[in-house]
Amino acid sequence: MPGKRSKPKLAVWKFASCDGCQLSLLDCEDELLALAGAVKIANFLEASSAVTPGPYDRSLVEGSITTPHDAERIQAVRKNSRFLVAIGACATAGGIQALRNFADVEEFTRIVYARPEYIQTLKHSTAIAEHVKVDFELRGCPISKGQLLEVVSAFLHKRKPNIPQHSVCLECKVRGTVCVMVAQGIPCLGPVTQAGCGAICPAYQRGCYGCFGPQENPNTVALSAWWTHLGVGEAAQLRAFRTYNAAAGAFSKEAARHV
Amino acid sequence: MSKRSVGQKINSLGTAQNEPQKPGIPNSKTIQVGNLARVEGEGALYVRVRDNQVEEVRLNIFEPPRFFEAFLRGRSFAEVPDITARICGICPVAYQMSSCQALEAALGLEVGGQLKALRRLLYCGEWIESHALHIYFLHLPDFLGYPDSVRLAQDQPELVKQALKLKKTGNELMTLLGGREIHPINVKVGGFYRVPRKAELQAMQDRLEQAREIAYQTVRFVGGLDFPDFEPDYTFVSLREEGAYPILQGRMVSNRGLDIPVAAFEQHFHEEQVAHSNALHATLEGQPYLVGPLARYSLNFDQLPASVQAAAHAAGLRPICRNPFQSIVVRAVETLYACEEALRIITAYEEPDAPSMPVVPKASSGAGCSEAPRGILYHHYQMDEQGLIAGARIVPPTSQNLRMIEDDLRQFVAAHLELPKPELTLRCEQTIRNYDPCISCATHFLRLTVEHVH
Known part of the structure; x- marks a missing residue:
């Protein structure tokens, strides 16, 4: 074995989430065994009971921070990780759980649980980067498998991941999808949403609903004026910006204009 | 007779650590197992044994509370299938189907014909994907003594490649009909x-x-695995769809005479909150019950095509299966059924005139239920005249099974107290994994604590 260097150690961590983003790794059916040959999967509880102690060369972190215990746990994960990648809308923006940030969590607890005193939870659902230094953020609810593989291979080849930050509109053009907003008057968040999904929704005759969060410097004000022109009311515009990436900068700001 | 020494902790790697004795509990013994892997979500298991009698079993759920029912208030009915999908990345279609059917019931809308067939086809994709994941990646390693399927692939590459191919086909079906396999966008x-x-x-x-x-x-293959002799007398609950194995809808039935429409669910089933868990526990007339593959299969064997019945028989299954360790065989049988059913739907498919029925909101309420891979998933909604959600209730399969998992563990631990520590621990974990518990849904790691009190 040339150099007999040990394989880099990959760890996957879960915070408040649906497990979908880490499932994306297992959904790479064609690449999974090759990936397992290139890295040592050192901590991935969804898939394996074998746990290797840290430090880890790369940690993929799924989910948002919503409990006092998790706020401590993420510090330990950071300490044990050379590179830390936040994967998915929960980890990069607090996810759908951030809807609590705009409401009374105690009331939420009373709605769902008969004995709210048993429940320990924080008032806000926050992104990983609000707690520790994050080396890379991969967007999406859920993340794209292709982009996940790109991030992992970039890491193996010690280069920067090639993740475009332009809007979904460009992906529609590449895919050859006629603009649903221009041609059919369907409200679409595509012009202000970061690409990455492959512009799936317009290809299925519906408007983008913003899973990947705001693109770089989005013109949300112009878009919402267009939506108003299409007959979308203020309340519906508020909900559109306040769903899966409610706490992400530009979406949060635009939503506030419609309260 | 226990070989466990006083005050010792065992983590998942089997290394012992010294643990101070708890004050006030003389001669207490504690075994602690680090992490329960290959389960969706987070949890821990606590077992207290007094004089060789299992006194208490508690499955603790650490998954943070996620408040989906509260988030849904004030949202448009049209957003509900997309929002509830986010409860679970492993079975989003189940959430989409139960929520759509509940809202359609509220509006007096019946989606039939090819649209219903396409929903069933999409659901078959999810069953294939989710069951293949559980059989090969979460459950099988227990039977073969591997920590995971990646390591299994080093010894049996062909087996794991076939498993990945099967799982991929389920995902491809979901991608074709739903736009993507996780959180489909087309429903x-x-x-x-x-x-x-x-x-x-x-x-x-x-x-x-x-x-x-x-x-x-x-x-x-899985029919030939070794199974412990363990057959609790379960109360099975599943849907029953006339003329079909239940996936999308049906009446709720049990092996104890229950036969009710979905709308009557809340009169018979109740959820309670327990201090040790963030998940709610459900009971049927005050008693624990079992949902999922074992229940579905045992209550609907007669609805399987003859070819699938024959495959089940050849794998050693009778028409009723009470051994939770054999759930791996039942999942395989259901996977075979889902492939057959998908092929049948594709052959019979004719493109419908319109992709959806017109929907006009009104002040109303309604219930819906479908068979998620892990068992019945019940949704109930109220909406106002503009179609904004005024109330939501979601009862996922894992919270319905939690009481049953605890009962299984109580019986299993009581019958196997003589097992050496690592073995007992593994068996407890396996007992939990039998249920394919999606703990993310019910509110991955489990800590087993066995406390011996004399």
């Missing part, structure tokens, strides 16, 4: 945003036929 109240052309579905035929063959081999 709406009333139908779909876009329906596939016949040729698009026919393009799946070859792959589904290959998947059916792999599923058939899977049934044979």
Whole structure:
């Protein structure tokens, strides 16, 4: 074995989430065994009971921070990780759980649980980067498998991941999808949403609903004026910006204009 | 007779650590197992043993509370299938189907014909994907003594490659009909945003036929595993769809005479909150009950096609299966069924005139239920005249099974107290994994604590 260097150690961590983003790794059916040959999967509880102690060369972190215990746990994960990648809308923006940030969590607890005193939870659902230094953020609810593989291979080849930050509109053009907003008057968040999904929704005759969060410097004000022109009311515009990436900068700001 | 020494902690790697004795509990013994892997979500297991009698079993759920029912208030009914999908990345279609059907029931809308067939086809994709994941990646390693399937692949690469191929076919079906496999975007109240052309579905035929063959081999293979002799007298609860194995809808039935419409669920089933868990525990007339593959299969064996019944029989299953360790065989049988059913739907498919039915909101309420891979998933909604959600209730399968998992563990630990520590621990973990528990849904790691009190 040339150099007999040990394989880099990959760890996957879960915070408040649906497990979908880490499932994306297992959904790479064609690449999974090759990936397992290139890295040592050192901590991935969804898939394996074998746990290797840290430090880890790369940690993929799924989910948002919503409990006092998790706020401590993420510090330990950071300490044990050379590179830390936040994967998915929960980890990069607090996810759908951030809807609590705009409401009374105690009331939420009373709605769902008969004995709210048993429940320990924080008032806000926050992104990983609000707690520790994050080396890379991969967007999406859920993340794209292709982009996940790109991030992992970039890491193996010690280069920067090639993740475009332009809007979904460009992906529609590449895919050859006629603009649903221009041609059919369907409200679409595509012009202000970061690409990455492959512009799936317009290809299925519906408007983008913003899973990947705001693109770089989005013109949300112009878009919402267009939506108003299409007959979308203020309340519906508020909900559109306040769903899966409610706490992400530009979406949060635009939503506030419609309260 | 216990070999466990006083005050010792065992983590998942089997290394012992010294643990101070708890004050006030003389001679207490504690075994602690680090992490329960290959389960969705987070949890821990606590077992207290007094004089060789199992006194208490508690499955603690650490998954943070996620408040979906509260988030839904004030949202448009049209957003509900997309929002509830986010409860679980492993079975989003189940959430989309139960929520659509509940809202359609509220509006007096019945989605039938090819639109209903397409929903069933999408659901078959989720069953294939989710069951293949559980059989090969979460459950099988227990039986073969591996920590995971990646390490299993080093010894048996062909087996794992076939498993990945099977799982991929389920995902491809979901991607074709739903736009993507995790949180599909094509489902709406009333139908779909876009329906596939016949040729698009026919393009799946070859792959589904290959998947059916792999599923058939899977049934044979897992039927030959060793199973502990363990057959609790379960109360099974599942849907029952006339003329079909239950996936999308049906009446709720049990092996103890229950036979009710979905709308009557809340009169018979109750959820309670327990201090040790963030998940709610459900009971039927005050008693624990079992949902999921074992219940579905045992209550609906007669609805399986003869070819699938024969495969089950050849794998050593009788028409009723009470051994939770054999759930791996039942999942394989259901995977085979899902492949057959998908092929049947594709052959019979004719493109509908419209991708969805017109939906006009009104002040109303309604319930819906479907068979998630892990068991019945119940949704109930109230909406106002503008179609904004005024109230939501979601009862996922894992919270219905939690009491049953605890009961299984109580019986299993009581019968196997003589087992050496690591073995007992592994068996407890396996007992939990039998249920394919999606703890993320019910509110991955489990800590087993066995406390011996004298």
